[in-house]
Amino acid sequence: MDLTPIINGLYGIPVVGLVFQLAGYLVSVIPQNGPNIMQQATPLALGAICGVLCERSGVVNIAIEGTMLAAAFTAWVVGVAIQPMFGTPNPSDIFGITLPLLIALAAAVLVAMAISALHAWLSISLRADQIISGTIINIAAAGLTGYLNQLISQNSPAGAGEFARFVPPAALTNLPVIGWVLALLLNQGPISISVIVLVVGTQVWLFRSRWGLRTRAVGEHPRAAETVGIDVIRTRYRNVILGGVFAGLAGAFLSIEATNSFQQNMTAGRGFIALAAMIMGRWTPIGSFGAALLFATFLQIGTLINIAPPSGQLGSIMAGVPPQLFDALPYILTIVILAGVVGRSTPPAADGQPYEREAAT
């Protein structure tokens, strides 16, 4: 059946027709861009898991942004530095994996864990205000990577190399509906493809394992956890540092998988959007992943409208809108969603509160 006349009729209705045109535009572009949306969602989802692990144990971590940035820089700079030592390595067939890339990835994760350990030390042991501690780490990461990036770019270095995307067989991606989902999840590089596994894994881990039960208890009522012999301080340290692994993966994704470069402040607020996704996902990995996909869709649409604007009446209206507005869209949307859902979403009861073992000694 040919729907064209009906669609044209709907598009022609004054004002309301624009809504249909927008819907039509989204319906036509979103499926094609499934893998790209997943690319946008990857750092958000990984950052949100980092947030979930920290906050479920009672530590607010707004240093995710800075941790990601430092990890992105580390992955890139380590890749640049060691690439020459290996000559021209043959990328493997799957994911274009090379030894230097793996070393770069490991370095990024280690640096992210170290930064998380710093945040843990400041906020758990020194009982500094956790938001201030996180902000300082963000400022420090931006300052140090900016400074070093300035120095290194004086040498005009070669690239660090990058992971390649896996191309799933056409037989799979051509399946109706499911094919689209498979393409979204599988037409990815190694970090991005592992996100779905990590999301499900951390979800089960959090709600079915001993570690998870203790983590949740420590984040809700640390004193109760302590009275049954759980080491609150150690549990929090472990979770924050483990969270660093995920922020490290997110950072490495930005500089050696999504691109093959590092730019100053390339995280561009993704660490904070990840926190919003975590809140919207009610502090669960799966919920956060869903929220990350939503935010990612809007990030991608902002890009799409700039590069492939819609045609027709809608297109001519959008052409008059400054392109910066579409760039601002994800940030505005984060505020709107945050304001809309936050009232119905309760954080862990002891979130952000430092714990003191025995006050009077």
Add this chain to the structure above:
Amino acid sequence: MSAPPSPAPAQARSRRSLGARAWAVLAVPALVVILSLLLGAVVILGSELIVTGRKFDPWLWFTAYAALVQGAYGSTDAVIQTLVYSTPLVFGGLAVAFGFKAGLFNIGAQGQFLVGALGAVIVGVALADAPAPIAIVAATIAGIVAGGIWGFVPGFLKAVSGAHEVVSTIMLNYVAVQLLAALVSGPLKVPKSPSPVTYDVGNAAFPIVIGATGHIGIILAIVAAGFVWWLLFRTTWGFEIRSVGANPDAARYAGMRPKLLIVATMTFSGALAGLAGTSVLLGVSHSMTSSFGTTVGFDSIAVALLARSNPLGVLPAAVLFGSMRAGAGLMQINAGIPVELVDVLQATILLFLVASPVLRRLLRLRNVEAGITTAAPSPGLGAGTAP
């Protein structure tokens, strides 16, 4: 517990000499700055190794710091220029400190700074040919109002829906950058200019009152610090704001209105940050490009933290960071160290500051307020009351 608490600490505090009290207040910040400079020297030496094709100079750190000091204080003009650099940091530092006092973390000073400058440039350009007093006052008010609006939004959202101000102000920073870019390369752009730039504010520019570059904003900043101090510590509004910051529940039970105070505080904080943007625009740049003012917002957080949220402490803290910004240019020329080293120094100062309980233990300082926490310490087992 029925025994009265020991009166010793309070009396001891009042009996200590002025010198001892100054030491108690200043020792930690001073040590923090010195340690950061030392660490900065290590970073300078280490970074020499990164850049290839340069001869290793073990005294490069000294060359760099000497250039930094010379750039900031080497001549009368340099000193005035340092004050000019410090002025927006005073306003921004006051903005962040004021929020801290109400228990709010305004990370959005950067966005409010940009929007404030936008407000000032729009009105300033429109009134470029009007009589100077009218143009200056109107453009300044526009900057204050614009910054205030940018602060009002997250305050309002927090009061109404509980959206945390940290996330919403950061998002608004990014929105402000895009808004500025859209306006400067769109409606505000000088039509035939090759690059996005606005017209000059003309008569709306701040008058120069000290030397060649010292505009009236410098004086305004000092007045603002005194005013904010008075507002916080000598008025009932300040009492309400500090009460809400220290214990919002108790404030509500005592008949204050925390939500209203949150909105008012964020608006006022935004207005101060807007004034920071205004002072740069009307006092220094006089027109706006799309790369306007990049670091003031985050420097402001550093200033407020170093000043421990005390409005009067904001003045020296702002001058410290202002000096670094002012001297950084000469450092880059003389020593070849990128100006971004200042960001590194600033970050290490903050890191040492937040770790200051450790420093305080090393210095054996007691009975000094915690350095950098805004939250009240959570009551521990048997804390406060005897077990």
Add this chain to the structure above:
Amino acid sequence: MTDETGPSLAPALEMRGITKRYPGVVANDGINLQVRPGEIHALLGENGAGKTTLMNVLYGLATPDEGEILLDGKVVTISGPSDAIARGINMVHQHFMLVPVLTVAENILLGDETMANRIFLDRREAHRRIIELGRRFGFEIDPEAKVGSLSVGWQQRVEILKALYRNARILVLDEPTAVLTPQETDEIFGVLRRLAAEGHSIVFISHKLYEVLEIADRITVIRRGRVVGERLPSATDEDDLAALMVGREVQLTVDRGESHPAGVVLEVAGLEVRDDRGQPAVRGVDLEVRAGEIFGIAGVAGNGQDELVEAIVGLRKPAAGSVRLAGKDVTGHSPRMMNEDAVAYVPADRHRFGLILSFPLADNLVLTSYYRSPYARGIVRDPRAIQRDAVTSIERYDIRTPSATVRASTLSGGNQQKAVVAREFDRDLKLLVLDQPTRGLDVGSIEFIHHQVIAKRDAGTAVLLVSAELDEVLEMSDRIGVMFEGRIVAVVDGRTADKNAVGLLMATGGEERPPVPAATA
């Protein structure tokens, strides 16, 4: 030491010469305590006497400065809660150590998990054991229920199950009945007797004399950190124990004199209030409080008392109904307006709601009047007037403090509450609303505050008193309203009220029906 209780068994637990010092106070001073197997041993002392510190030492939460602990005659060192648990010592804390958002099973498992493998929990096996344990002690419990949705009585059972699940041999209960109705108390006592009969040793911490006499096999009394006597219930009575506990002959009841009620001051009609989650908490309350009388509200915590009080003083908007003050409709007025109308309010939690602990005492004394003359002219504060009146209040209300400029956090609990009382009482009042005004205070401060309240009543103020301590309501009130599930189910005369009758009303609302089946919901 031997006594008349038959063959001498080695004590299951012995604490010898325990001394624990905190800055400025000796909390435990050479305490000796012996608990035999299968014994219910009461530890009696007023708030602040050192009972909790002693138990924290036993539980490894505090390290003693001197003394030793013996289990079955052997000296042991207990380095932390997990160590204590491993040795069969378990503790039910006064404020329950349960995580409200976790299920019953998760709370019980926490820290001593039944595992399916090295990583994951074995929930099925855990559920089976929990249900079985519950049945052994006479109750059905749903392991999947969220603890936060259970009544206080059921939460206590979860706490006890938690201990039994860990094979506790020595069970310490810290003020276990503080939040229970007399009927719930009886039920818990039944469980404790059954535990003792199975050979568990129980340390029962309390400051309630009649309870200790009812449940204990032996009683150790401590005062100011020292053991001042050991008694058998058969050889003592309330007066004897009270004298030991407080160190002087005390009047067990407040001498409140005759009340002379005059016109109606507070009139609440058809009041409905919702709680924070939007659920109805107060479901149609009518009450009247007259000038010169104390109207007490008895009820198990969480039956809408907090919401009722908050609606009256303006902190919460009522969903329906009206509040009238001296004939004037004040429904929905703000706290500030109520304050201006000579209504004073002492909130339940002084740390959270009553004081700003990081502020100087003087600022706390003007927390509700800071904006008025003489403390402010326009918006400008007058520090000298604030300081002057603070000094006067400190003297008049016997607040023990080095000066008016110290932070409120440095004062003891009793003196903090005196500061709140000084602030709220020190003017002519129409209505005085008190929510748990003496919770956690020492006897001296309680007496002082009770006398101040009666003085206010005799000066013609209408007093509304809410307390979870039924004893306090019975001692203080001229009339008592019993609150149950958001309603006042009965109003009785305060002088003739029978404790058990009121308790039954608190527990059931007065209707003939079985106890609330909370845990099976």
